[in-house]
Amino acid sequence: MKFRSTASYIATTDLAHAVNAAVTLQRPLLVKGEPGTGKTELARQVALALQLPIIEWHVKSTTKAQQGLYEYDAVSRLRDSQLGDARVNDVANYIRKGKLWQAFEAPGRVVLLIDEVDKADIEFPNDLLQELDRMEFHVYETGETVRAQHRPVVIITSNNEKELPDAFLRRCFFHYIRFPDIDTLRAIVEVHFPGIKEALLTTALTQFYELREMPGLKKKPSTSEVLDWLKLLLAEDLGPEDLKREGKAVLPKLHGALLKTEQDLHLFERLAFMARRQG
Structure with a gap:
């Protein structure tokens, strides 16, 4: 199924081609443009048009790449051990799955939106290179490797507030949403x-x-x-x-x-x- 304009979203021919090219190449689509030009809404409309669920990861200035994979709650485990809670015997009880993990383990293909990637630290995109490339990551606390059951359609937005690393750009299909005529x-x-x-x-x-x-x-x-x-x-x-x-x-x-x-x-x-x- 190809993406094109929907009932509530007008996509230019170039934008539609970019989305379909990224899906075909199985590469993340990096979308740049002025704030308010519909970059975030594009991901939602792609999910609607392709009839796929969407998982949204909205990046903030304090967001770390690790949070997209998982977070280990050592503080809660320590507290539970002091209280004699039996849950402490299984470290998996203290692993919080991130948005990438949710997308990787989804029973079917999903659209994964990584919104405003340029808000985070400059190392943020570099820290996701291997995970987005190989579609897998290792969980050190449990020793398991999480692999994508179905490669998600990844759409990454940027307001062009800072330069992104070349290694990250190389792995993406790029499109700049120009202001509409x-x-x-x-x-x-x-x-x-x-x-x-x-x-x-x-x-x-x-x-x-x-x-x-x-x-x-x-x-x-x-x-x-x-x-x-x-x-x-x-x-x-x-x-x-x-x-x-x-x-x-x-x-x-x-x-x-x-x-x-x-x-x-x-x-x-x-x-x-x-x-x-x-x-």
Whole structure:
């Protein structure tokens, strides 16, 4: 079964090809792109399209690679031994299975999402090289080797906040999700807001792209943010005439859904001041 756009997710041809290529090669798919371009949702939609369960591992700055395999709770075992609990005789009772272990022992093929891998320490991806390559790892406390019964579809996302090691990149199929052009974004909006009026959509997207292309903007609004903005416009029952601005330097209505930094707000204030002086 091949992946393509779903009822709730618009995938470009290049993105669909990347997913299917990674599945065919049995390599992790590394997906990069701006925050809010649908990287995490891609994994969920791949699972939906391929009719597979999904296991999600959301990486944090404190996450260690070992946690994805398993964790040994020595403290609980020591406490139970002091209490005379018979469970201490079996070390397996104190092994907590991680997301990779869950994916490896699943009775059927699953989609494994490793989300925002670049949040963790630089050694994090290096520490997973062998496990993702060989699809197995050793549990030292019990002496067993855990091997994947069915090779999972691994999707790894990154916000491009830091460089990933070359050895890790070599083992992945890579795809960068570019910000959608206006036609693709129209299709995405239609999925989320079917029947939206053409005049409103045209006016809103024109202002949105003007804002994104503003020189000096620190954080450009993303796909998820334009969807939030359109949701607000529809909730307030605003029409294209309500969105009229006097020049590009004027902030759009309900701009808090689009601009998320003081620096960007100050940029528009300076541009508006300059426009008034020139006027």
